[in-house]
Amino acid sequence: MATGKGLFGSSIARKYWMALTGLFLCSFLVIHLLGNIPLMLGHQDDFNLYARFMTTFPVIKAVSYLLYASFVVHAVDGILLMRQNAAARPVKYAAYNGAANASWSSRNMGLLGVFTLVFIVVHLKSFWYEMHFGKIPVYIYEDGTELKDLYTLTVTAFQELWYTVFYVVSMALLGLHLWHGFSSAFQSLGLTHPKYTPMIKIAGAFFALVIPAVFAAIPVVIYLAS
Numbered sequence: 085m086a087t088g089k090g091l092f093g094s095s096i097a098r099k100y101w102m103a104l105t106g107l108f109l110c111s112f113l114v115i116h117l118l119g120n121i122p123l124m125l126g127h128q129d130d131f132n133l134y135a136r137f138m139t140t141f142p143v144i145k146a147v148s149y150l151l152y153a154s155f156v157v158h159a160v161d162g163i164l165l166m167r168q169n170a171a172a173r174p175v176k177y178a179a180y181n182g183a184a185n186a187s188w189s190s191r192n193m194g195l196l197g198v199f200t201l202v203f204i205v206v207h208l209k210s211f212w213y214e215m216h217f218g219k220i221p222v223y224i225y226e227d228g229t230e231l232k233d234l235y236t237l238t239v240t241a242f243q244e245l246w247y248t249v250f251y252v253v254s255m256a257l258l259g260l261h262l263w264h265g266f267s268s269a270f271q272s273l274g275l276t277h278p279k280y281t282p283m284i285k286i287a288g289a290f291f292a293l294v295i296p297a298v299f300a301a302i303p304v305v306i307y308l309a310s
């Protein structure tokens with residue numbers, strides 16, 4: 085076991101933080117996916133109201149800061165772990181047990197994480213930055229309220245083929261990252277059990293397939309409908 089110091093101390097503490105932040109980010113993905121479904125259905129009002137709620141409701145704003153911090157901790161610790169593993173070959177990413185170690189995604193978690201980070205930077209620039217700091221069209225809701233038209237901004241972005249392909253490829257890579265990451269987070273937290281660990285693995289595989297697939301469907305449906 086490597087003992088290098090990283091964010092929050094030892095490499096064991098680092099793995100704990102990666103697991104905790106990773107599972108928190110997984111819960112964000114579910115909420116984010118549900119919130120984005122109206123985009124695919126052409127529900128402009130629902131999406132713009134949801135976007136306003138998510139960016140203005142105080143509790144959600146507070147959770148957003150936790151989310152940004154989780155991304156930073158997860159990415160920084162992941163990069164430190166990747167560098168540490170590269171320096172200490174043949175010891176690979178987290179010395180977990182058995183067959184799980186053999187999967188391609190488990191051996192390339194760092195690389196997959198870096199791809200996901202690149203995706204998030206591009207993604208945040210396209211939508212989050214524009215929503216918070218850019219000039220986006222205003223849209224008048226039926227009760228006269230002025231809403232930022234994030235719906236049109238998003239739907240317009242997915243009329244570009246390259247941007248749609250970028251999302252589909254990114255979601256495939258995110259799926260590979262989650263394929264190993266979801267269940268290994270439970271192992272890092274010491275939550276292993278002969279009866280429940282196989283179920284967690286199945287839940288992880290399901291999560292890694294379904295969540296990115298539905299995310300990827302959003303730009304594809306919008307592109308094909310445009």
Ligand code: HEM
Pocket residue numbers: 116120123135138139148151200204207208211212215234238251258299300302303
């Ligand atoms: C088709 C896929 C996706 C679409 C259409 C989409 C759309 C959006 C939009 C419109 C926003 C700006 C609204 C806001 O600031 O709340 C946003 C924010 C964000 N997205 Fe996505 N997203 C997608 C996938 C993802 C994925 C896979 C991740 C993470 C791996 C992600 C991470 C984020 C984050 C961290 C924010 C900022 C949230 C906040 O400010 O609280 N998104 N997304």
